[in-house]
Amino acid sequence: MKSIYAVMKKEIKEAFRDRRTLIMSVLLPAVLVPAIVLGIFYFEGRTVEKQNVExxxxxxxxxxxxxxxxxxxxxxxxxxxxxxxxxxxxxxxxxxxxxxxxxxxxxxxxxxxxxxxxxxxxxxxxxxxxxxxxxxxxxxxxxxxxxxxxxxxLVVVQSKQVGEPMAFAKFFLAYLVSLVMLTSGFVGNVYLGTDIGAGEKERGTLESLLTTPVSRFSIAMGKWLALSALNCMGTLISLLSFTFSYSYAMTHFDMGLGFTPGGSALAIWGAGIWAMIIGAVLLSLTGGALQFIISMYSRNMREAQLYLGQMGMVILPFIFILMPAFTNASAMPTWVFFVPIVNASAVTYNVIIGNVVWPLVGIALLMDVAVAVLLSFVISKFMNRESVILRI
Amino acid sequence: MIEVEGLQKSFGQVQALRGISFRCEPGRVTGLLGPNGAGKTTTIRILSTILKPQSGSAKLNGYDVMKEPDKVRASVGVVLENSGLYRRLTGDENVLYFADLANVPRAEAMERMEFLYKLLEIDYGKRQAGTYSKGMAQKVNLVRSVIHDPPVLILDEPTAGLDVPSTVAVRTFVEQQKGAGKTVLLSTHLMNEVELLCDYVYIINLGLIVAEGTPDDLKERTQSSNLEEAFMKVVKE
The missing domain is CATH 3.40.190 (D-Maltodextrin-Binding Protein; domain 2)
Structure with missing residues (x-):
């Protein structure tokens, strides 16, 4: 455990000294996400306002x-x-x-x-x-x-709305949070992923590391956990800055949709935040494992970037799995909770819309923890393959 | 002590090692010489447990590389050709990271780092390694590899591409390690370095040990005036 921690600590320290990592994992989520959300809401609100006034x-x-x-x-x-x-x-x-x-x-x-x-x-x-x-x-x-x-x-037509007037805003928020979580958590920071395996090979530090008394399992675990922690940090910053900006936008920009300012956005606090944190951790562990395996297999950073850049495509089917529930304004179907990766987003989605079914949350957690354990096994096997570590 | 017996290793159709055997004694610098592709790096990678041999055995400090790889790594300090430092960490952090991995208590590691810094004239340990020249990086690399005070030291081309002051510093370091009773295996292409540092030499070619002896023995046996000539005669046989 001590050596895993030492590897993890060194990776995180190095990452925080790298300007590119800080920009990708901290600055962009903290600045770009609110800018996009507030921008969209501001201009949409202005359009509605213009229509109402002019x-x-x-x-x-x-x-x-x-x-x-x-x-x-x-x-x-x-x-x-x-x-x-x-x-x-x-x-x-x-x-x-x-x-x-x-x-x-x-x-x-x-x-x-x-x-x-x-x-x-x-x-x-x-x-x-x-x-x-x-x-x-x-x-x-x-x-x-x-x-x-x-x-x-003779015929008088009257219209009447039933259900919660805030429902759309809530489903919209739940869907967007699920998507941000999926893309940011699973895909993670491509540069970090590239650096942690292929970067070590390219700089010639991997072989030196393999000659130290620490086991390859500890090296792999330390690197994987560091990558997952950094990806998780980026995801949580994205999610929180998204939620804050969404709350602000709902309070300040009237889009003419009849929302109570702030109400729907604030529904995320409490259980929603915990769901976001747990979901981000699970997705980062899964995505981090795949990133690590791909990066370690790659000959150099350029090859790793080429492969890791495609991870965004991998999540497209998962986005389609989430979509029907949002368009039908309903809870996620039960089978989604059995599908690793997407189930973390599904739990968060259901928590935000206020439909928490604990057995399904348990199933999702069990599935994801099982996948994480399986991936850690794959990673340790991978690190022991000469054809992988000496593929340069 | 390093004891190698009948070591074999292939990469697909290429037979890199064809049953080599040799010994390195404590308190001596043993040279491993050979042309490019002779099998030196493969041997060193097996001894440092990066690769596994197909057959044969290798023991470092009494530990078998196949059966007790963790103990082997704890007993050896390795400086590989082209091994780099972590550029965003300082020299000190690079050294102390390896000390942590070797489970060396922090106070002990600091004391040893200071001693080795003095020996190698390193006064730039607080700077990030990305700012170092090749010679500066190689000196920190040496400190990093022996921070856990291993009884065995394996050096693969430690002075390749270094300027004269750095080369002299590295040689001083090797002499100091030898004087401390360590087993030193040195792989190099520089024959003057072998003559200056090595007590015993093995020449490897096409995966086999083709000659062995002290530098003077080799010169005498091949009737050569210098080691370079002796090496060429042995390799061409």
């Missing part, structure tokens, strides 16, 4: 009646000779052309830019209010014909 701009061709109707609905109406051109050139969020047909009926053509979010929002808004205009026109027509317009009272 309204959408409509390029318009049509009757005075429709024009007045749109103006009353808080839309900026801009008469243009060519509606399509105005939309294409983004002078307006959406275009409306109202045409009178020979049979006295009206056709309203709504035009929007094929790939624009403000256009999509404007179309959704118009889809909500244009039926009222149609109703207004029909009432007018019936009145001219002397027909009672009570017919509109």
């Amino acid at each position: 309204g959408f701009t409509v390029a318009f061709q049509g009757s005075q009646q429709l024009r007045s109707f749109l103006s009353q609905a808080n839309l900026k109406v801009m008469e243009v000779p060519d509606v399509e051109k105005a939309v294409l050139e983004k002078q307006a969020d959406v275009g409306i052309i109202e045409q009178q047909t020979p049979s006295q009926s009206k056709v309203i053509v709504v035009t929007s830019y094929a790939s624009g979010t403000s256009g999509d929002s404007a179309v959704s808004y118009l889809n909500g209010i244009l039926p009222l205009y149609r109703e207004q026109c029909i009432r007018q027509y019936l009145s001219q014909k002397g027909i009672n317009d009570d017919v509109f009272s």
Whole structure:
């Protein structure tokens, strides 16, 4: 144990003296993650705010009646000779052309830019209010014909939301935390992974290390645990900075989704934090083991970087496993807890949405600890292979 | 003491060692000479337990490299060709890291480090190893390899690429180790170094010991005026 600790301590000390490691494991998660989260929420909030305050701009061709109707609905109406051109050139969020047909009926053509979010929002808004205009026109027509317009009272449609109003924010947070945990915890810091095995080979320090009285098992364990600890640290910084910035964004930027400021984000504290820590530890151990094996097998740092750079691709299937639960706004299915790697994220996801099933948490922990033990066995066998340690 | 008997090692189709045997006595510097690819590094790697032999036996300080590798490593200090230091650690930290791995108490390690620093004229132990020249790094490397005071010392090309002052410092170190009764196995290409340091020499070629004796014996037997000439005659036979 003493020698494992000595190897681990030396690896961590060296890592903290390396600027690249500090940037990748500390600075980027601590600065970049909040910058991205706050940036997205800020600009989305600004867009919603702009829409609420200023309204959408409509390029318009049509009757005075429709024009007045749109103006009353808080839309900026801009008469243009060519509606399509105005939309294409983004002078307006959406275009409306109202045409009178020979049979006295009206056709309203709504035009929007094929790939624009403000256009999509404007179309959704118009889809909500244009039926009222149609109703207004029909009432007018019936009145001219002397027909009672009570017919509109025959069917009344009312909408009602059930369930927790905060649910979306909670599922969104749970899903994002799971993804950050999976990517950061499992993939880890590629530079560190490269340095710890292939770097030793390249610098010629590995053979000297192997001639010391300490066993290869201790060397492997010390390096693996150091790599896992450093990856775990980076993951926790990512998760915490993500959670803090998410909380801040929820409190300060109104995205018009009806969230109670701060409420959903704060739901993560307590059990959620413990789930994040345990999940990050388990994922870092698994990812760290694979990183170590790949790095030790590689001839040099360049080869190791090439292989380790692909670890991001390995987690793609796991991301797809997590996705259905989020899109259906439901808890993770039971079978996910039996799948190593992804089950750590699944536990955290369920904890954040408030659906903790302890037997499933136990299964996930057992599976991951079993995988970690298996990997430690593989690592120690790996370190004893001449074809691996002398592959230079 | 190093005792090697019938050591064999192959890498795929290549037979690196074909049953070599030799002995290194305490208080003596034994030279292991041979052209590139002769099997010197493979022998040293087996003696330092990095590689396992296919057959034969090797004992260091009475411990078998196959049966008691941990005890062998505790009894030996190895300086390999191209072995580097940890660049982001200071010289002191490099040395004390190896002391920790060898389970040497900190006070004892500090005292020994100071002694060896004085011997090798090292006054830059507080600087990060990444700032060292090759000679400076090699001197710290020597200190690191013997910080646990092993009875056996294996040196593979310890002066390769060093300037004159560093080479002299390394030779002084080897003499000091010999004087302290240590068993020293020295692998080198430099014949003047062999003549200056080695008490006994083994010449290895194509995985076999092809000649042995004191430097003077070898010169006499091959009727050569210097060791380089003797070496060439032996290797070409």
